[in-house]
Amino acid sequence: MSPVDRSRLPVPGPDRPFHFPRIARRTLPNGLEVRAVTHSAMPVISIVLLVPGGSSADPTDRHGLVSITAGLLDEGSRGESALAVADRVARMGGDLDLEVGVDAVVVALTTLDRFYEPGLALVQEIVAAPNLAADDFNRIRNLRLERLRQMKDHAGAMAERAFARALYDGHPYGHLGLGTTASLTAITVDETRLLHAALFSPAGATLVVVGDRPAGELLDLASSAFGDWRAKSSPMVIDRAAALAPPPPRPLTKLGVVSRPGAAQSELRIGHVCAPRATPDYHALLMLNTILGGQFVSRINLNLREDKGYTYGVRTGFDLRRGIGPFVMQTSVGTEVTAPAIREALNEIRDIAATRPATDDELSLGFATVSKGYPRGFETATQVARSVAQLALHGLPDSYFEEFIPRLAQVTRDEVSRVAATYLDIGRMTTLIVGDLDKIAASLPDLGLGPHQVLTPEI
Amino acid sequence: MQIPYTKRTLSNGLDVIVHEDHQLPMVAVNLWYHVGSKNERPGRTGFAHLFEHLMFEGSEHHNHGYFPPMQRAGALINGSTSTDRTNYWEVVPTGSLELALWMESDRMGYLLPALTEEKFTNQRDVVLNERRQNYENRPYGMAGMALSAAMFAPDHPYHWPTIGATEDLRAASLADVHAFFKTFYHPANASLALAGDLETEQAFDLAEQFFGDLLPGPVPEPVRADAALAASANLVLEDRVELPRLYLSWHSPAMFAGGDAELDVIADVLAHGKTSRLYKLLVYERRIATDVSAYQHSREIGGVFQISCTAAAGVSLAELEAAIRSAVTQVATGGPTPAEMERALAQTEAQFLYRLQTIGGFGGKSDQLNAYNTYLGDPGYFDRDRQRYLDITADAAASAARRWLQDAPLVTLSVVPRGRRELALTGATEVHVS
Numbered sequence: 001m002s003p004v005d006r007s008r009l010p011v012p013g014p015d016r017p018f019h020f021p022r023i024a025r026r027t028l029p030n031g032l033e034v035r036a037v038t039h040s041a042m043p044v045i046s047i048v049l050l051v052p053g054g055s056s057a058d059p060t061d062r063h064g065l066v067s068i069t070a071g072l073l074d075e076g077s078r079g080e081s082a083l084a085v086a087d088r089v090a091r092m093g094g095d096l097d098l099e100v101g102v103d104a105v106v107v108a109l110t111t112l113d114r115f116y117e118p119g120l121a122l123v124q125e126i127v128a129a130p131n132l133a134a135d136d137f138n139r140i141r142n143l144r145l146e147r148l149r150q151m152k153d154h155a156g157a158m159a160e161r162a163f164a165r166a167l168y169d170g171h172p173y174g175h176l177g178l179g180t181t182a183s184l185t186a187i188t189v190d191e192t193r194l195l196h197a198a199l200f201s202p203a204g205a206t207l208v209v210v211g212d213r214p215a216g217e218l219l220d221l222a223s224s225a226f227g228d229w230r231a232k233s234s235p236m237v238i239d240r241a242a243a244l245a246p247p248p249p250r251p252l253t254k255l256g257v258v259s260r261p262g263a264a265q266s267e268l269r270i271g272h273v274c275a276p277r278a279t280p281d282y283h284a285l286l287m288l289n290t291i292l293g294g295q296f297v298s299r300i301n302l303n304l305r306e307d308k309g310y311t312y313g314v315r316t317g318f319d320l321r322r323g324i325g326p327f328v329m330q331t332s333v334g335t336e337v338t339a340p341a342i343r344e345a346l347n348e349i350r351d352i353a354a355t356r357p358a359t360d361d362e363l364s365l366g367f368a369t370v371s372k373g374y375p376r377g378f379e380t381a382t383q384v385a386r387s388v389a390q391l392a393l394h395g396l397p398d399s400y401f402e403e404f405i406p407r408l409a410q411v412t413r414d415e416v417s418r419v420a421a422t423y424l425d426i427g428r429m430t431t432l433i434v435g436d437l438d439k440i441a442a443s444l445p446d447l448g449l450g451p452h453q454v455l456t457p458e459i
Numbered sequence: 460m461q462i463p464y465t466k467r468t469l470s471n472g473l474d475v476i477v478h479e480d481h482q483l484p485m486v487a488v489n490l491w492y493h494v495g496s497k498n499e500r501p502g503r504t505g506f507a508h509l510f511e512h513l514m515f516e517g518s519e520h521h522n523h524g525y526f527p528p529m530q531r532a533g534a535l536i537n538g539s540t541s542t543d544r545t546n547y548w549e550v551v552p553t554g555s556l557e558l559a560l561w562m563e564s565d566r567m568g569y570l571l572p573a574l575t576e577e578k579f580t581n582q583r584d585v586v587l588n589e590r591r592q593n594y595e596n597r598p599y600g601m602a603g604m605a606l607s608a609a610m611f612a613p614d615h616p617y618h619w620p621t622i623g624a625t626e627d628l629r630a631a632s633l634a635d636v637h638a639f640f641k642t643f644y645h646p647a648n649a650s651l652a653l654a655g656d657l658e659t660e661q662a663f664d665l666a667e668q669f670f671g672d673l674l675p676g677p678v679p680e681p682v683r684a685d686a687a688l689a690a691s692a693n694l695v696l697e698d699r700v701e702l703p704r705l706y707l708s709w710h711s712p713a714m715f716a717g718g719d720a721e722l723d724v725i726a727d728v729l730a731h732g733k734t735s736r737l738y739k740l741l742v743y744e745r746r747i748a749t750d751v752s753a754y755q756h757s758r759e760i761g762g763v764f765q766i767s768c769t770a771a772a773g774v775s776l777a778e779l780e781a782a783i784r785s786a787v788t789q790v791a792t793g794g795p796t797p798a799e800m801e802r803a804l805a806q807t808e809a810q811f812l813y814r815l816q817t818i819g820g821f822g823g824k825s826d827q828l829n830a831y832n833t834y835l836g837d838p839g840y841f842d843r844d845r846q847r848y849l850d851i852t853a854d855a856a857a858s859a860a861r862r863w864l865q866d867a868p869l870v871t872l873s874v875v876p877r878g879r880r881e882l883a884l885t886g887a888t889e890v891h892v893s
Contacts, residue, residue: 013554016484093809309584372533
């Protein structure tokens with residue numbers, strides 16, 4: 001055997017091509033869209049139901065209503081108690097997840113193949129016929145009120161809350177899903193019933209089933225389980241389009257501080273409202289983000305973590321949604337380096353749009369990172385099902401995954417520079433700090449961001 | 460159920476385990492060093508975890524960061540440190556297997572020539588930030604350190620946290636760090652698992668090619684230490700929290716030892732899911748707690764069984780303690796019910812199956828093969844591990860709960876809001892953690 005040549009790194013060989021499996025589709029008479037994908041790796045089934053209208057569909061005076069209603073789905077259905085539902089899930093070795101995003105509610109059950117039919121029945125029941133009983137409502141609301149109290153201890157949670165408000169004041173994206181103590185206290189169990197009837201309707205929803213069975217069989221069983229799900233009428237009107245309205249052109253705050261005396265670190269958010277998921281520049285923004293702060297070797301992480309040692313890690317993201325989503329940089333840094341870390345981060349964001357545009361090398365590294373690792377995202381049935389549900393949420397074609405890498409390959413350096421200049425605007429950025437104000441106040445004026453505002457997020 | 464594999468040991472002592480899975484055009488490279496914080500000594504803690512950082516900063520023949528070439532290859536790359544082992548892994552496209560092996564072997568064989576004072580200082584600062592972010596600035600984040608310190612004597616290797624003591628990290632010298640590497644990071648103390656889209660024979664050839672000429676290094680002595688509480692202890696820690704939380708912590712069997720799986724079942728029965736006894740009683744019915752959890756945290760030379768429970772507003776920790784102790788006594792006396800055993804069994808079976816879904820990453824098939832090999836010398840233990848659980852009877856579970864929980868001393872820790880010592884269990888002694 002020849003000795004290893006340690007004078008240079010081996011050049012990667014060609015990669016075997018990867019093809020996303022075919023998506024079979026069916027529309028049921030009740031309007032439910034069903035998608036099925038055969039995934040043969042393991043006898044595991046993933047059932048994912050996506051209902052459009054997440055926390056952004058909350059009535060303006062009832063923040064938290066969508067989330068608490070979704071949270072009540074597995075607290076009893078068809079007259080069975082919450083314990084009975086939990087018992088059924090446990091007996092199928094299931095993993096049931098209720099998630100409320102800004103744009104959709106997702107109910108996901110992963111279970112063993114042999115429990116496919118009982119799994120479908122369970123998801124159908126909890127979504128179509130939850131009890132929404134007063135006693136369960138009071139119990140869950142109290143737990144959520146306690147969770148809000150605990151959020152005051154969490155620098156990251158406080159930062160999320162204050163930042164959403166700063167960027168989206170008055171907009172459906174301006175609050176977090178859990179709501180506030182005041183709004184949760186105002187919500188009644190009747191309102192959860194009205195919201196449920198208005199939001200959880202087969203028309204517009206998408207059911208994705210993925211497992212080791214022929215697609216036709218997956219579709220047939222899903223269709224018969226969900227075929228008799230009927231929309232209910234409700235006097236409550238859900239405005240799913242409200243989130244599509246433009247957010248405020250200027251943020252509420254340019255430099256905000258949530259005071260946390262004695263904090264060991266400063267939690268930071270920097271960003272502004274940016275673009276919707278449907279932007280034709282999506283792929284270019286993805287490349288821009290990868291280079292700027294989307295991976296370990298991104299500019300901001302190499303600067304703040306590897307060069308300066310200011311942080312354990314920092315990342316940026318374009319959190320693109322049905323409506324206009326934000327660009328956000330987030331990190332947690334040592335208290336004493338708060339101001340220098342902010343300065344470095346702002347410099348990096350500014351420079352990539354101006355004096356130090358992305359280089360060819362960065363572009364090829366970013367492309368390789370994203371494209372070569374792409375198949376990893378489709379290893380488990382649950383990953384595949386969630387990916388297909390995202391297509392439905394954003395109205396993307398079934399060919400999207402197959403076309404993703406060729407499309408990404410077309411992104412040029414000029415395009416990255418153009419989107420950096422178009423979508424990143426230092427002048428509009430909000431900088432938010434959750435940290436020890438007394439220790440950092442003196443260093444803030446030098447940032448040139450004007451006077452800081454002390455914020456007290458409503459909890 | 461099984462993860463089919465082939466294992467061979469190279470002449471320098473490196474175990475190599477290969478598992479084929481051609482579902483995706485990807486390969487998992489997973490390397491375990493049998494070194495964790497328990498191999499450190501008092502006053503010099505945090506080294507195993509510090510190496511988890513330094514190993515990405517370059518080696519003799521690639522004296523640059525490890526992330527750029529791996530990310531250029533489309534790799535997912537990470538590592539982690541526990542009390543007992545450190546793991547490093549990549550998931551790479553099939554065509555980049557050699558690249559990953561080149562890099563893993565270079566940092567195993569040739570790290571120190573590239574390990575400078577500057578890199579060391581920088582990564583120590585990153586670790587101090589990690590400590591602040593994940594422990595000091597996180598509610599209840601110091602509770603684990605306070606419990607470990609109370610459960611284990613100062614010279615027991617589970618006394619200190621894997622992240623290390625701040626003063627130790629500041630005091631560490633480059634020479635200390637070099638010496639630690641020479642003792643623990645070499646083929647005779649490592650296990651390499653390759654899983655995914657590869658051919659078994661070709662994989663062994665590559666392992667031999669890249670790792671075969673590295674020097675074996677000394678085989679470290681196994682760490683042995685006895686742990687026992689002479690008497691129960693009652694502690695209080697003030698923290699930046701809104702709601703008081705109570706921790707109950709007992710010594711328990713080491714991983715794979717008798718009673719380990721039984722206590723896993725007891726933990727499930729007590730606090731896993733809404734149907735569990737404590738959730739049902741404290742959160743669902745009486746509504747005096749906001750959450751409750753229990754787990755059997757088994758490690759290589761000893762385990763800890765822990766229950767934690769956060770009080771609802773206005774509820775005393777004494778009330779929670781009484782309810783928890785009573786539930787422990789009940790399960791220790793009467794054992795799990797048939798329905799509880801059925802649920803635990805169904806969930807265990809499913810969890811073992813779910814563990815076969817990924818080739819790489821934390822908990823993927825390559826990681827499991829290495830775990831079984833490192834701790835038991837048998838990568839094929841998967842099915843026997845599963846059988847350990849299927850064989851448990853209600854009587855055996857009850858008997859483990861009697862021996863390890865009901866009749867044993869424990870540490871109780873009240874974590875209370877700053878300045879609210881009176882919310883702790885009566886008679887609690889204050890602890891300081893830094």
